[in-house]
Amino acid sequence: DAKTTQPPSMDCAEGRAANLPCNHSTISGNEYVYWYRQIHSQGPQYIIHGLKNNETNEMASLIITEDRKSSTLILPHATLRDTAVYYCIVRGYHGSGNTGKLIFGQGTTLQVKP
Amino acid sequence: NAGVTQTPKFQVLKTGQSMTLQCAQDMNHEYMSWYRQDPGMGLRLIHYSVGAGITDQGEVPNGYNVSRSTTEDFPLRLLSAAPSQTSVYFCASSTGQPSDEKLFFGSGTQLSVL
Numbered sequence: 001d002a003k004t005t006q007p008p009s010m011d012c013a014e015g016r017a018a019n020l021p022c023n024h025s026t027i028s029g030n031e032y033v034y035w036y037r038q039i040h041s042q043g044p045q046y047i048i049h050g051l052k053n054n055e056t057n058e059m060a061s062l063i064i065t066e067d068r069k070s071s072t073l074i075l076p077h078a079t080l081r082d083t084a085v086y087y088c089i090v091r092g093y094h095g096s097g098n099t100g101k102l103i104f105g106q107g108t109t110l111q112v113k114p
Numbered sequence: 115n116a117g118v119t120q121t122p123k124f125q126v127l128k129t130g131q132s133m134t135l136q137c138a139q140d141m142n143h144e145y146m147s148w149y150r151q152d153p154g155m156g157l158r159l160i161h162y163s164v165g166a167g168i169t170d171q172g173e174v175p176n177g178y179n180v181s182r183s184t185t186e187d188f189p190l191r192l193l194s195a196a197p198s199q200t201s202v203y204f205c206a207s208s209t210g211q212p213s214d215e216k217l218f219f220g221s222g223t224q225l226s227v228l
Contacts, residue, residue: 042222043220044219060189085156105160
């Protein structure tokens with residue numbers, strides 16, 4: 001599975017959009033980009049995932065560059081409750097089986113400030 | 115649905131003691147896994163299972179045993195606890211379907227080994 005690189009920390013003003021970048025320059029054609037977040041010692045929470053098209057759900061938007069070497073998670077209107085560690089993970093679908101091994105890196109600590 | 119249930123929430127052991135961390139899910143998920151998280155660190159995969167009767171090692175399997183006799187349960191055993199195993203342990207499950215790595219996490223077990 002491809003390695004990801006994220007900034008260790010970011011700040012965002014409450015009510016503004018939070019844009020969290022992730023670099024995955026070694027991503028291959030069958031690998032998906034997943035985003036999770038972990039709010040203060042709770043279990044991680046799934047946010048969104050995508051392959052090559054941009055994706056949006058009730059929590060966030062995922063923008064994947066055309067060459068798929070990087071992506072951005074967008075929280076459109078950040079609130080104080082969005083303060084968390086955000087993990088970007090690249091995961092491949094291995095043939096007919098899915099071993100399901102998600103490997104978490106260090107993530108980005110997002111601090112939303114009033 | 116209760117989702118993923120972990121017990122106990124807190125545990126203190128003495129070096130050399132053994133114990134089992136319990137994990138159960140009621141979503142009929144095929145895939146289950148165990149992670150540990152040390153202070154200020156990301157999650158590291160210990161063991162995982164892609165179905166009843168099938169288990170495999172993750173990044174940090176030493177000192178831990180697992181078994182999967184039913185779809186619902188995936189206990190993690192510490193045979194002889196060591197201070198280095200002081201950590202927060204998270205259990206997770208997913209459908210294990212291709213292109214769907216949406217993991218559901220339990221609330222965690224905080225383990226201290228003295």
